[in-house]
Amino acid sequence: MRIGVLAVQGAFAEHEQMLRALGAECFEIRQRADLSGQMDGLVLPGGESTVMGKLLRELGLLQPLWEKIESGLPVLATCAGLILLAERISGEEGRHLGTLPVTVKRNAYGRQLGSFYAEAEMKHIGMVPMHFIRAPYVETAGSGVEVLAEVDGRIVAVQYQNQLALSFHPEVSGDASVHRYFLRMCENRII
Numbered sequence: 001m002r003i004g005v006l007a008v009q010g011a012f013a014e015h016e017q018m019l020r021a022l023g024a025e026c027f028e029i030r031q032r033a034d035l036s037g038q039m040d041g042l043v044l045p046g047g048e049s050t051v052m053g054k055l056l057r058e059l060g061l062l063q064p065l066w067e068k069i070e071s072g073l074p075v076l077a078t079c080a081g082l083i084l085l086a087e088r089i090s091g092e093e094g095r096h097l098g099t100l101p102v103t104v105k106r107n108a109y110g111r112q113l114g115s116f117y118a119e120a121e122m123k124h125i126g127m128v129p130m131h132f133i134r135a136p137y138v139e140t141a142g143s144g145v146e147v148l149a150e151v152d153g154r155i156v157a158v159q160y161q162n163q164l165a166l167s168f169h170p171e172v173s174g175d176a177s178v179h180r181y182f183l184r185m186c187e188n189r190i191i
């Protein structure tokens with residue numbers, strides 16, 4: 001299993017550590033040439049979505065990644081990664097990859113609640129520790145989008161075919177269950 005981790009900005013190293021601990025091989029995506037080898041899955045980490053989106057465009061990565069996701073490459077997107085995937089960003093004009101039919105709200109928890117911790121049931125997985133860091137949430141989910149978890153009535157995890165997208169940061173929790181589930185998606189890729 002060879003997983004590409006977008007490494008232009010943000011919390012990519014923690015994902016690599018967790019995936020390697022589960023036996024996957026990881027490589028970092030920093031430029032177009034990095035996309036030429038075998039890739040069984042893609043991780044879009046947390047960070048700052050405006051910066052990452054800008055770098056994806058400047059580095060010529062936006063279009064090839066869009067094509068790979070559209071053709072079924074399994075993707076795990078966390079926090080800013082969820083914003084990169086979203087079809088619509090609440091209150092903003094533009095979008096980045098736009099492959100996930102949801103509307104996300106950025107920095108959705110206000111100043112005081114910028115960062116917090118919760119535990120919640122995640123469909124297909126079980127109880128999951130969730131670290132939220134200036135997190136977005138999913139305001140509306142389009143048809144075909146499966147809601148996997150909610151916290152305080154807000155959608156924080158969704159799956160749409162090959163795309164698994166989370167508001168929170170599973171890579172900092174020490175709990176590998178979300179990454180294990182993602183690697184199963186990569187193994188079972190059928191699309």
Ligand code: GLN
Binds near residue numbers: 048078081106134135
């Ligand atoms: N607030 C960031 C954004 O809007 C996301 C935060 C994160 O990835 N931890 O892109």
